[in-house]
Amino acid sequence: MAKRARKTSAHGGKRRSSAASEAQAVAALPKIDALHDVPAFDDLRLDDAQRTAFDAFCATAEDPAQMQLGCVVRLDRGFPLVATEHETLRAEHAVGFAKRRGEEEVLLPAVGDWVAVRLAPGHDMGVIEHVLPRRTVFERWRGKNRGERQVLCANVDTILIVQPLGAGEVLLGRIARSLVLAEDCGATPVVVLTKADRCDADGLARELGRVRRLVGEGVRVVVTSSATGAGLDEVRSCVPPKTCAMILGESGAGKSTLLNALLGHEALETGAVRARDDAGRHTTVARVMVKLPGENGVIADAPGLRSLPLVGHERGLARTFPEVVVASRDCRFNDCTHTHEPGCSVRAAVEAGEIDELRLEVFRGLAEEMRVSAQSLDPDIHL
Numbered sequence: 001m002a003k004r005a006r007k008t009s010a011h012g013g014k015r016r017s018s019a020a021s022e023a024q025a026v027a028a029l030p031k032i033d034a035l036h037d038v039p040a041f042d043d044l045r046l047d048d049a050q051r052t053a054f055d056a057f058c059a060t061a062e063d064p065a066q067m068q069l070g071c072v073v074r075l076d077r078g079f080p081l082v083a084t085e086h087e088t089l090r091a092e093h094a095v096g097f098a099k100r101r102g103e104e105e106v107l108l109p110a111v112g113d114w115v116a117v118r119l120a121p122g123h124d125m126g127v128i129e130h131v132l133p134r135r136t137v138f139e140r141w142r143g144k145n146r147g148e149r150q151v152l153c154a155n156v157d158t159i160l161i162v163q164p165l166g167a168g169e170v171l172l173g174r175i176a177r178s179l180v181l182a183e184d185c186g187a188t189p190v191v192v193l194t195k196a197d198r199c200d201a202d203g204l205a206r207e208l209g210r211v212r213r214l215v216g217e218g219v220r221v222v223v224t225s226s227a228t229g230a231g232l233d234e235v236r237s238c239v240p241p242k243t244c245a246m247i248l249g250e251s252g253a254g255k256s257t258l259l260n261a262l263l264g265h266e267a268l269e270t271g272a273v274r275a276r277d278d279a280g281r282h283t284t285v286a287r288v289m290v291k292l293p294g295e296n297g298v299i300a301d302a303p304g305l306r307s308l309p310l311v312g313h314e315r316g317l318a319r320t321f322p323e324v325v326v327a328s329r330d331c332r333f334n335d336c337t338h339t340h341e342p343g344c345s346v347r348a349a350v351e352a353g354e355i356d357e358l359r360l361e362v363f364r365g366l367a368e369e370m371r372v373s374a375q376s377l378d379p380d381i382h383l
């Protein structure tokens with residue numbers, strides 16, 4: 001096997017024009033000492049397959065003694081911070097990862113990834129040479145029709161789906177969409193309703209009833225208030241030691257406030273790196289993982305997400321609505337929409353009280369979205 005190239009590219013996502021601007025970008029990153037709650041190597045779960053893959057990679061490496069096993073615990077403007085067995089260090093990508101923007105970004109190391117990082121003597125910056133197989137991966141399509149995927153978190157165990165109370169009805173469609181995404185990637189979804197202090201008892205009972213009806217018995221629903229501290233221990237219990245939970249919810253849902261309440265202090269250092277996102281708005285461009293205090297695991301944030309399109313998430317849909325998918329196998333027509341067709345066994349199951357009408361309604365909306373997005377991705381099919 002050919003020896004690996006020694007060249008590096010500090011930033012895989014966006015090429016920088018010169019070594020000088022690259023050095024400037026590195027100098028502007030937050031100093032490791034100034035960061036709080038950064039998970040350590042032992043806070044994260046490494047499975048046997050990943051350990052074996054690391055050993056196999058080292059066996060082919062030119063300088064195995066320089067190779068360390070680590071986990072990407074932060075990305076600041078795309079620059080990884082890696083927690084290894086021995087230290088926490090900034091790293092750049094080996095040149096093999098350097099891709100033009102938009103090209104298979106899923107191959108780049110993401111937060112939560114286990115990686116092989118090389119640290120040459122006398123250097124304080126490592127080089128990520130290899131990403132180890134991912135146990136799970138939470139990806140997002142950046143736009144329905146652009147066919148670009150972005151990994152938000154690798155090796156994630158739980159998705160905390162955050163929805164606020166007290167601002168009208170809780171958006172069931174948004175929760176269902178997040179359930180599908182979580183189930184699709186193999187993580188366990190937990191619904192976290194925030195801002196309970198803004199709801200009276202009747203309102204709370206009503207909204208909780210709607211959410212429970214949507215998610216069914218298999219999914220945990222936790223009611224929280226960062227203002228009163230209600231429900232925080234229950235959220236912590238959803239993130240046991242050596243597990244990683246990703247927090248997902250729209251802007252203003254109360255994610256940062258919840259994270260701060262769970263930590264007991266402000267999570268994000270002041271002056272966090274910010275830039276303009278693709279819509280021109282200011283957004284935090286650090287992706288961080290934080291270790292919860294005590295006997296708990298880590299939480300990864302997912303800031304600045306404005307859309308979560310469903311594209312090819314059939315597996316997630318089937319896992320979220322198994323009763324609908326099972327019943328639909330007996331429908332007379334393969335492309336039954338379960339609305340008016342004769343011989344529709346899904347409608348029959350609704351009438352027999354075996355399928356909840358509300359769940360079917362939400363299922364239909366998501367299935368239709370996925371049908372349309374699949375067609376628009378395929379250049380041979382015209383709507």
Ligand SMILES: Nc1nc2c(ncn2[C@@H]2O[C@H](COP(=O)(O)OP(=O)(O)OP(=O)(O)O)[C@@H](O)[C@H]2O)c(=O)[nH]1
Pocket residue numbers: 194195196197198224225226227228249250251252253254255256257258303304
């Ligand atoms: N009353 C009440 N207000 C809350 C609670 N949690 C958050 N808020 C308020 O809701 C607003 C949004 O909260 P954030 O934590 O910034 O929301 P976010 O989801 O992190 O939003 P982005 O950073 O834009 O993604 C803030 O004004 C918070 O003070 C809560 O438990 N009770």
Ligand SMILES: [Zn+2]
Pocket residue numbers: 328331332336337338339341343344345346347
């Ligand atoms: Zn049908």
